[in-house]
Amino acid sequence: MTIERSDARTEDGEITRPPTLVPVVPPILAIDATGLMYWPPGKGLAGVPRVESFLINAALADPDPCVEVVAFRSGRFRPLAPFEQEHVAMGEVPPHRAKRWSGRSTALAQSFEAVRQHPWGKRDADCHLARTVTNGKGGFNFHAVRLLIRAYRLYQRARARLGLRQGVPSQAAGAERSLVLISQRILTQDDRSAVSGVAGDLAFLCHDLIPVLRPDLLGVDTGEGRYGSYLEQLVRSGAPAFCASDAVGATLTDHMREAGIAPPVVYRFPMPSILHETASRMGATFRIEAGEPFVLYCSTIEVRKNHILLARIWQQALEEGVKLPKLVCAGRWGWMIEPLRAYLKAHPGLLQSITFTGLVSDEELIQYYRSASFGVFPSHIEGWGYGASECLDFGIPVIVSTTPSLIEATGGLMPAIDSNDQAGWYAAIRRMAEDMAWRSSLVDRIAKQHRPTPTSASWATIKAGLQTSAASCRSKNRAP
Structure with missing residues (x-):
């Protein structure tokens, strides 16, 4: 697309010519x-x-040629x-x-250039x-090519150290730069150039600030330790943030102000109801009855995530002779769970009341949501809390902690209790299990006031924010 204007004459008869046409x-x-790419397939x-x-x-499905995946x-x-x-x-x-594989010879030449x-x-x-070079295949050819590329890399390093190698620009002069919405991994890897100006114009998804605010809940992973400094570097560079909750956007803004950094532009997008879609x-959204009532907690x-609170509550119920529904904890085992394992070992009878499923498929998880009596989500801190909003998507009530993002994720419709209040949680779980009228009123509330968010609506909001940011970045880059 170009902007065209014909020559014009002034009142004195002089011809004025328009500037050179520039494609938009x-x-x-x-x-x-x-x-x-680091997540195992399947x-x-x-x-x-x-x-x-x-x-x-969503980007792969978008027919817009100005959208790409990198x-x-x-x-x-x-x-x-x-x-x-x-x-x-x-x-x-x-x-x-x-994209078609370019062939081994072409791919090897491109790898040497990289x-x-x-x-x-x-x-x-x-x-x-x-x-x-091997089109994703392993085996002998992969290892041979990897050693060849490594040898060539060491050769290029030696030339650079000896001053025999001229600098190679990482980007062609005058080329239009993309605006890249970076993944979470970029904020934890050890290559700082990924968040620098060398990488181009960047935007970032701010899922949460847990590595900065509560490092005590994340263990000793060195990658998470980089998160805060990389985040500050991105914000200083003018990168906009995309947040799924207003709570995270406000926390990010407050954190940067406290650090003496001008807060970023924050775009709020609606979290998509991916599993419900x-x-x-599959035609599998209607309710099915479980053979035995159970409570669901979907989370790593x-x-x-505070699973130990639930273990203590179910143990208290056993000791008091209170019959609670079985607790199903769906999710993989993660980190810093030694106290939970020790508690379960000390109370072996709990495994009759609590089931840990491990990692489950989408199909299995959908079945759990369709048949659970209600959900629980007692996490200490969250950026959103997918397991809580997914309960509402499938029409089942859920008790959440008072962390702001969880209240936001459930639209303020569900009971919320402090994550450290064991007595409050015990009372709420007992009431949800025993008071059918109360539970039914919450189900009705969900049906009247909650609607799952289409993925298309989330993608449209994110894309519009990226387009606005890209236009702003382009104006800044071209400013004299």
């Missing part, structure tokens, strides 16, 4: 798939990976290779996005390039 090129909007997605998978697949490789955000597309796509890659441009890349970069496609099992 829409900005490129890129969704970063780096984080999802494994159930939850939390942050589920949201990032939704974004990546990953951070060899010092730059680059379009996905064919085997990477297959790894992150839910189902087949749409024809307008599908090494020349970024000789200080690490071993994981060599592995990725080797997979590109999957269930709708980690110290922050």
Whole structure:
């Protein structure tokens, strides 16, 4: 698209000519798939990976040529290779996005060029390039190519140290830069260049500030320790934030002000009801009755999620002779759960009342939501709390903690109790299990006041925010 104007004459007869025609090129909007590339294929997605998978697949399905999916490789955000597309796509890659493998010789030449441009890349970069050359296949050829690429990288480093290698620009002069919505992994990896100006114009999903506010709940992972400094670097550079809850947006703004940093532009997007949409496609949203009543807690099992509170409550019920429904904890085992394991070992009878399913598929999780009596979500701190909002999506009431994001995720419709108030939780769980009239009133409240959020609405909001940010970045970059 161009803007055209014909020559014009002034009152004195002089001809004025319009400036040179300049094409109006829409900005490129890129969704970063780096984080999802590290998630094992075929494994159930939850939390942050589920949201990032939704974004990546929404971008793959979008027919807009100005939308693309990238990953951070060899010092730059680059379009996905064919085997990477297959790894992150839910189902087949749409024809307008599908890429053909360029062949071993071409891929090897492109890999050598990537090494020349970024000789200080690490071993994981060599592995990725080797997979590109072998089209995602392992075996002898992969290992041979990986060793060849590593040898070439060491050669390029030696030339650089000896001053025999000229600098190679990481980006062509005058090229339009993409606005990249980076994945959570970028904020925890050890390559600081990924959040620098070298990487281009960036935006970030701020799922939460837990690594900054409550590092005591995350263990000693060094990657999480980088989160705060990387976040501040992004905000200083002018990167906008995309938040699923107003609570996280406000927390981010307050944190930056306390650090003496001008807060970022914050875009609030509605969290999509991904699992409910999957269930709708399957025709599996209607209620089914369980053979035995049970309470559901869908969450990774980690110290922050406060499973030990529930274990103590179910143990208290056993000791008092109170019959509570079975508790089903759906989710993989995570970190800092030694106190929970010790408590379960000290009270072996609890395993008759509590079931830990481990990681479950979407189909299994949908079945749990359709048949649970009610849900619980006593987490100490959250950015959103998917398991709580998914309860409402499937029409079942849930008791949540008083952390602001959980109250927001459930629309203020559900009972909320402090995560450390065992007596309050015990009383609420007993009432939910025994007072059918109260539970039914909450079910009616959900039916009247809650609606699942279509993924298309979430993607449209995020895309509009990215377009606004990209236009703003372009104006700044072109300002004299």
